[in-house]
Amino acid sequence: MLSHAINRFIDRQRWLEPVADFLQKAVGGFYKLLGAPGHGLKTFIHGTWLGHPLHPVITDIPLGAWTLAVLFDIIYLFNQRQGWSSAADVTILIGIVAALGAAVTGYTDWNETVDRERRVGIAHGLINTVVLVVYLVSWLIRLTGGSRGLAIVLAFIGYALVICAAYLGGEMVFSIGTGVNHHAWQPVPEKFTKVLLEGRMTEGMLVKAMAGDTPILLFKKGDTVCAISETCSHAGGPLSEGELLGNLVQCPWHASRFDICTGQVRGGPATISQVRYETRIQNGQIEVRRSEDTLQPN
Ligand code: FES
Structure with missing residues (x-):
C-alpha cells in the first residue's frame, strides 16, 4: 500500500531527527525570545482567534494559485501568447506570498509535535520549503527575462513536489490525527x-x-x-x-x-x-x- 511504503521510507530517514531537533529549538526559541508578546503572536499564528487552525486555511491559496499557473503555462506552450505567460507569472507570485504564510503557520503548529507526527511533519515542511525555493527561482527567471522554458520546467517540478507534500499533510491529519479536535469522539452527557x-x-x-x-x-x-x-x-x-x-x-x-x-x-x-x-x-x-x-x- 502506498501510504505504508511512504511511512516506512520516512521512518528510515534517520537524518530527519537532528534536523527536527534543530528546527524545533529554533522555532520555540524564537517565540520564547519575544517573551509574553511572543506567546500572543504564537497564539495568533496557530489560529486560536479563528477557532480553527490557520495553517490549512492558508495552504489552499498556493495550491490553487499554482494549479492555475500550471494550466496557464501549458496554454502558453501551445499558443505562445504573452497574456498566458503573464497570468502564470502573477499566479506564481500569489502562490509564493501565500506559501510564506503557510510556512510560518505550519512550522509554528509543527513545533508542538512529537514522535511520528513530528517525523512526517518535518518531511512535509522540508518538501514545502524546497517547493518555495523552486517557485521563487522560477519566478525570478520569469521576472528577469531568463529562459521561459527553464522557468516552466521548474514550476512543473515545484507542482509535483507540492502535491507530494500535500499528501503528507493529509497523512498527518487523517492518519495520525494532528490538529484534530480531541473531544470529537468523547461522549458528552446531555442529562445531569x-x-x-x-x-x-x-x-x-x-x-x-x-x-x-x-x-x-x-x-x-x-x-x-x-x-x-x-x-x-x-x-x-x-x-x-x-x-x-x-x-x-x-x-x-x-x-x-x-x-x-x-x-x-x-x-x-x-x-x-x-x-x-x-x-x-x-x-x-x-x-x-x-x-x-x-x-x-x-
Ligand atoms: S496544549 Fe497540546 S495537549 Fe494541551
Missing part, C-alpha cells in the same frame, strides 16, 4: 450525571472526575463548582495536571490556556474551546450536563 461527592472537592484545586467514560475537570470557587472537559482539545493533554493561572487552566503538554469556568480557549496552540458543563449538587453529589452555551462544537 453524577461525577463526584461534593465533600471530595477542595476550594481552588483542579479535580478530575468521570462522567461515565468522559473525564471532567472540576473547580470549586466559593459556592460555585465549575466544570469543563478535562481532555485538552489540542492533543488530549490532561488539564487536571495543568497549572492554574488566575481564572485560566494551562495544559501541561503545550501550554494552551482555557477559562476554567467557560472552557473558552484563551491561548494556543489549541484553537478549540473545552466543553462547558452546567453543574448542580443533589444529595451531596456533584452532577454535570453539557451546557447549552458551550463553545465546543462536540
Whole structure:
C-alpha cells in the first residue's frame, strides 16, 4: 500500500531527527525570545482567534494559485501568447506570498509535535520549503527575462513536489490525527450525571472526575463548582495536571490556556474551546450536563 511504503521510507530517514531537533529549538526559541508578546503572536499564528487552525486555511491559496499557473503555462506552450505567460507569472507570485504564510503557520503548529507526527511533519515542511525555493527561482527567471522554458520546467517540478507534500499533510491529519479536535469522539452527557461527592472537592484545586467514560475537570470557587472537559482539545493533554493561572487552566503538554469556568480557549496552540458543563449538587453529589452555551462544537 502506498501510504505504508511512504511511512516506512520516512521512518528510515534517520537524518530527519537532528534536523527536527534543530528546527524545533529554533522555532520555540524564537517565540520564547519575544517573551509574553511572543506567546500572543504564537497564539495568533496557530489560529486560536479563528477557532480553527490557520495553517490549512492558508495552504489552499498556493495550491490553487499554482494549479492555475500550471494550466496557464501549458496554454502558453501551445499558443505562445504573452497574456498566458503573464497570468502564470502573477499566479506564481500569489502562490509564493501565500506559501510564506503557510510556512510560518505550519512550522509554528509543527513545533508542538512529537514522535511520528513530528517525523512526517518535518518531511512535509522540508518538501514545502524546497517547493518555495523552486517557485521563487522560477519566478525570478520569469521576472528577469531568463529562459521561459527553464522557468516552466521548474514550476512543473515545484507542482509535483507540492502535491507530494500535500499528501503528507493529509497523512498527518487523517492518519495520525494532528490538529484534530480531541473531544470529537468523547461522549458528552446531555442529562445531569453524577461525577463526584461534593465533600471530595477542595476550594481552588483542579479535580478530575468521570462522567461515565468522559473525564471532567472540576473547580470549586466559593459556592460555585465549575466544570469543563478535562481532555485538552489540542492533543488530549490532561488539564487536571495543568497549572492554574488566575481564572485560566494551562495544559501541561503545550501550554494552551482555557477559562476554567467557560472552557473558552484563551491561548494556543489549541484553537478549540473545552466543553462547558452546567453543574448542580443533589444529595451531596456533584452532577454535570453539557451546557447549552458551550463553545465546543462536540
Ligand atoms: S495537549 Fe497540546 S496544549 Fe494541551
